[in-house]
Amino acid sequence: MTMVIAAADFSQSDPVKTSYFCQMYPTYTTAEEAVKLVKSGDRVFIHGSAATPLQLLQTLLDRAGEVSDVELVAISTQGTINWNTPAIRKSFRLNSLFVSANVREWVNSDSGQYIPIFLSEIPRMFENGILPIDVVIIHVSPPDKHGYCTLGTSIDAALTAVRVAKTVIAQVNPRMPRTHGDGHIHISKLSAMVYVDAELPEVNYGAKIDQKAQRIGQHVASLIENGSTLQMGIGSIPDAVLQSLNSHSQLGIHTEMFSDGIIPLVEKGVITNEHKKIRPGKIVTTFTIGSRKLYDFVDDNPDISFMDVAYVNDTAIIRKNPKVVAINSAIEIDMTGQICADSIGTYQFSGIGGQMDFMRGASLSEGGKPIIALPSVTNKGLSRIVPTLKTGAGVVTTRGHVHYVVTEHGIVNLYGKNLEQRAKLLISVSDPTQREELEKAYHERFKKN
Secondary structure, three states, X not given: OOOOOOOOOOOOOOHHHHHHHHHHOOOEOOHHHHHHHOOOOOEEEEXXXXXXXXXXXXXXXXXXOOEOOEEEEEOOEOOOOOOOOHHXXXXXXXXXXXXXXXXXXXXXXXXXXEOOOOHHHHHHHHHOOOOXXXXXXXXXXXXXXXXXXXXXXXXXOHHHHHHHOOEEXXXXXXXXXXXXXXXXXXXXXXXXXXXXXXXXXXXXXXXXXXXXXXXXXXXXXXXXXXXXXXXXXXXXXXXXXXXXXXOOOOEEEEOOEEXXXXXXXXXXXXXXXXOOOOOOOOEEEOEEOOOHHHHHHHOXXXXXXXXXXXXXXXXXXXXXXXXXXXXXXXXXXXXXOOEEOOEEOOEEOOOOOOHHHHHHHHHHOOOOEEEEEOOOEOOOOOEOEEOOOOOOOOXXXXXXXXXXXXXXXXXXXXXXXXXXXXXXXXXXXXXXXXXXXXXXXXXXXXXXX
């Protein structure tokens, strides 16, 4: 693979770091030169989450009018992306595998689309040519003395995308943590390297914890036994759960992602990973996002293994761990237990992600507990427990897969319950102001005679 060589512009970078990079690797180029490798008609995978290569992505979008019919494929992205101009929408379209807040309107526009797929199956889709990738734009830690960068905070499907793509463009950032696990990329695999000294996107989920989230966290924590292996989804509720686990012991982590909430539990010796069957003693994840403290925590930390999502989210792998507790959320749940977690009616809000991977994996684990945890009402006071899902809503977790449902009003277990029993149980953990309407719907459906 030919490396693009050009006079790089390091004017915004630390001069000491710049000197090191130029001496060690004189084959850096500018962002403008690097993105010229993208041609009209290409499908381009964008590295995601805290590793979103914002400078390269924006520089690519600035080529609107020079290229056409360029398809961008991404999972979760972070940071500001200035996509909403007529020229960009004409030259580029977004085909998203998960919908983050910064591209939500793009996905729901005439130049965006969404592919519903389990997170664990995205690498296979790249490998099998169902969604072939021409170009990958990644965000990596600096190369070591052997010439290896790492994918830093986000392995997910980027590792497979790098393996199958014809062209790999790397944003190399000294602030990107060097992580252990699968994500080592040798510079010989890179078609272009661009030095960018920039802070990573940060998210503080803990700051969003309110009284409802605290109560939900306490309820969920009561279900977690010592020695359990945890998976947490995205948001304030997982962090609220973690804050309620200080009295637990010998917990393990095998999760698609984690944030700052695990750090105190590691420091206190609550998380030890000693009972896990898969990589005992190690925290296993596929990506992470949080504060700078989190990124420093994972930097060169041999106790944390960042692995390919096809491995981390494989139900056959998940189930081997003991007492897997999967904690995920929902937009709404109907009275029979159908979980909508990715859309509001026909409006695409997020994605399937890894929810089903871990809900199923936890249910197959010895002593495992799949949990859906959600506030009983929206911020506007609308019930999240509903007689029927909104028209066009997507079912992410089927009623056959649902076990525990937790709100601030309590815990119910739907496993093995018939439809009428499920409705009664879910009404019992709904908001008291909504129960009259739900009771009415219950009688209309189940008490017709």
